C-alpha cells in the first residue's frame with residue numbers, strides 16, 4: 001500500500017471574486033478571520049498537502065466548517081482551486097479537458113453521499129445500474145452488474161423495491177452498491193454513514209471494511225467522528241479551519257497528538273482498539289527466550305491490544321509472542337504492558353500519582 005494514488009500539493013481554496021490575489025495575502029500570514037473582515041473572502045483550504053495511499057482508506061476528519069467537503073470536491077474537480085495541484089493516479093485533474101473530465105468522473109471515481117442521493121422513482125436495481133446506464137452498457141449488462149453488487153452488499157431479494165420502502169442502512173447499502181457497480185478505482189465517501197443510527201453505522205463500517213479486504217479500492221472517507229476515523233482509516237488527516245493540523249496513522253495520532261486540539265479529540269478514545277501489539281512490544285525479548293517456562297500465545301504484530309488481552313485471558317497466559325508478516329517472532333508483550341498500553345493518559349496519570357503517594 002506504499003504507492004500513492006492521489007497527491008494534493010499546496011492546495012488553496014478561497015471563496016470570493018478575487019481569490020487568486022487573496023492566496024498571496026494568506027501565504028503572507030493573513031488569518032481566516034482577517035481575510036473575511038478586511039476583504040470579504042472566505043478561507044476554505046490553506047496549503048493542503050496529502051499523499052493518499054493506493055488501495056487504502058484515507059480519512060479526512062474535522063469538525064463542521066473545517067473544509068472537508070471543499071477538499072473532497074477538489075478530487076473530481078467539482079470545485080476549482082485558487083492555487084495548487086491535484087494529481088489522481090498520475091493525472092493532473094486541473095489540466096483535463098471537459099471530455100477527459102467527464103470520462104474521469106464516469107470511470108475512475110465514484111461518490112457515496114451522506115443522504116444516499118438515490119433516485120426515489122427508480123427501483124433498487126435501477127438505482128444501482130444507473131452508473132452503468134450512464135456508461136452506455138447494454139440493459140443485460142446493467143442488470144447483471146447491478147444484481148452482483150446488490151447481492152454483495154446483502155440486499156438480494158430487494159431488487160424491485162423503491163428506496164422509500166427501505167431503512168436508512170439499507171438505502172446506504174444501495175448507495176454503496178451503486179458506487180461499486182461502475183468499477184471505479186476510487187471511491188469518495190462524504191460523511192456516508194453519518195446519517196445512520198449508531199448500530200447501523202457500525203454495521204456499515206464492517207460492510208465497507210469487508211469489501212475493502214477483497215477490492216482494495218482507493219477510498220477517501222470524510223467524517224467528523226474520531227472513532228469512525230480510527231476504525232476505517234489506514235491514514236487520517238485532521239483539518240481545522242481549512243488547515244491540516246496532523247496526519248498519520250490512527251496509532252501515530254493517538255500516541256503522539258500534535259497539539260492540545262488533537263489531544264482533546266483523542267483523550268476519550270478506546271486505545272485498546274487502536275494501538276497494536278507491534279507498537280508496544282519488547283523487541284529485545286521474544287517470549288520464548290525471555291522466559292522459556294512460561295506459556296505464551298502468538299499474535300501478529302498488527303493485533304490490537306484489546307484483542308491480545310482477550311486472547312491471553314481466554315488461553316490463561318500472561319505473555320504473547322509477536323510475529324511479523326512472515327510469521328517470525330519479532331518481540332513479546334506481557335499482560336502488564338498490554339494493560340498499560342490500553343490505559344488512557346488520564347488513567348496513567350492517576351496510576352502514577354497513586355504510586356507516588358504510596359511511595360512517599
Ligand SMILES: Nc1ncnc2c1ncn2[C@@H]1O[C@H](COP(=O)(O)OP(=O)(O)OP(=O)(O)O)[C@@H](O)[C@H]1O
Nearest residue numbers: 015042043044062063064065066067068069070071
Ligand atoms: N460556496 C461557498 N462560498 C463561501 N464559503 C464557502 C462555500 N463553501 C464552503 N464555504 C466555507 O468554507 C469553509 C469550509 O466549508 P466545508 O463545507 O468544506 O466544511 P466541512 O468541514 O465540510 O463542514 P460540514 O461538516 O458542516 O459539511 C467554511 O467556512 C464554509 O463556510
